[in-house]
Amino acid sequence: MRHWLVALWAIVGREALRFLHQRGRFFAALVRPLVWLLVFAAGFRAALGLSITPPYQTYITYEVYIVPGLCGMILLFNGMQSSLSLVYDREMGSMRLLLTAPLPRWWLLFCKLLAGTVISILQCYAFLAVAAIYGIVMPWYGYLAVLPALMVAGLMLGALGLALSSLVKQLENFAGVMNFVIFPAFFLSSALYPLWKMAESSVLLHNICAVNPFTHGVELIRFALYGKLNPAALGWTALAGLAFWALGVWGYDPRRGMIRRKG
C-alpha cells in the first residue's frame, strides 16, 4: 500500500511542478473565466433578469449567477487540457513510462486523473479569490463546502478527458474533439443561463441541457458554494464520472493495445 501512495504523491507532485513551470498556462486558465465574468456578464446583466431559484434566497445579479458555471468552465477546460497532455504524453513516450510501472493500471490512471483535478481546483480557488476582490463574495462556509464538489465535478470531467484521450489516436485529431466536446458541453448547460430560461426558448434544448453531465457538475458547485447539497446533481455527476472512468480504463486496457501503432 505504501508503494501505491508513494506513486500517487509523485504523480501529483510532478503535475504540480510542471504546472509551476508553465505560468502562462495558469494565467490563461484564469483569464478565460475572468473575461466572461468581467466583460460578458457585465454586458448581459441588463438583458437577463433572474428570478429567485434555489440555492439563491434573494435576487442576484448575472455575475453572481455565472460564477459556479465559470468554475465548471475551468474544470472542463483543464479536464480536456489534461487529456490533450495525455495524448501528447503518449506520443512523446512519458505515458509509456507511467504505464510500465509495477502498479495496477487503473491506479496509475487514477493518480494521473487526481493530479489533474488538484491543479484545476487550485485554479478555481484563484478565480474565486479574484471574483471576491471584484465583489462577488460567497458565504465563508461555501468556500469550504465547494471543495468536495469541485473534486467530484473535476474528477468527472477529467475522466471524460481520459476516455477521450484513449479513443483519440493522434494529437492532430484532438482539435476537432475539443470543438465537439467543450463548446456543446458548456453552452448546453446551466453554466450561463438557468434551465427554466432555456425551456422558454426550446423544450428540446432544455432536455438536452438537463441530461448534460456538465450541467449537474455546475449545479453541484452552485449549491455547494452556498453550503447546500444538491443530491440529484451529486448522483448524476458521480454516475457520469464512473461511466467515463470505466470507458477510460477500458480504452487503456493493454489487451486493446494502447498506443496501437505499427511496430
Added chain:
Amino acid sequence: MTLEVEELSYAFGERRALDRVSFTVPECRFCALLGPNGAGKSTLFNLLTRLFTTREGRIRIAGHDLSQTPRAALARIGVVFQQQTLDLDLTVSQNLRYYAALHGLAGREGELRIAAALDRLAIADRAQDRVRELNGGHRRRTEIARALVHRPPVLLLDEPTVGLDAAARAAITDHVHALCADSGLTVLWATHLTDEVAPTDQVVILHQGRVRADGEAGEIAPGGRLRAQFLALTADAA
C-alpha cells in the same frame, strides 16, 4: 534464464508483426536484437513492457510470467524507450525521483539509489541540471540511470543510440556493455546498427516478424562479418 520469449505472435489486423518468436537471454548477457525497420522490434518491446498483450506465446522475466504476474515481472525490468521520456523542465534528480517513486522508492532509500545510479552512469555532477540543458548523450545516460534506479536484473533498450553523434553512440554502447559485465545485468538492446554489437554478444536477428538467427555474434558471422551476414539474412527488407 533471465529473459524468456516463447512462441510469441502478434498481429495488427491481418498483418502479422511477430510470428512465433522464441529466444532466451541468460543472466549477465548482452543480447542485441538486430532487425531492419519494420522487423517487429518495437512491437516486441511493447509486448515485453506490457503496453501490448497477446494470447499467443509467453514472456518470462527473471522467472515471472508477464501475463500471470505482470507487476512482479515489470518490477524486474528497467526500460529505455526509443523516444525520449524525460521531463525537460525538471532536473535530472527530479526525473529520477519521479521514476523511483513509481517503483515504490522514496525518502532516504530513494535518494541513495538515485545517487548510486547517477554515479554508475558518470553523470552525478549533472544531478541538479535541468534536462533541457543536457546534450543528447547525457540525456540518454540519464534515462539509463533512471531505468536502473530500482536495480532490475533486466535492462531493455529500444534503439537507444538513435539521434546521437558517433562519439556519444560509442560511449553509450561501451557503457552498457561494461554494466553488463560488471554488475550482472541482463541486457536486451534493440538496434539496426551492427557496429554496436561485440563479437561475444548474443545476437537475435529479427526480420519480418520472425527470428532469422540466434547465437553468439562471432558464431553467426565468423571473422567479424556481422554486417554482411545481417544484410544477407534481411535481404528482402528494401
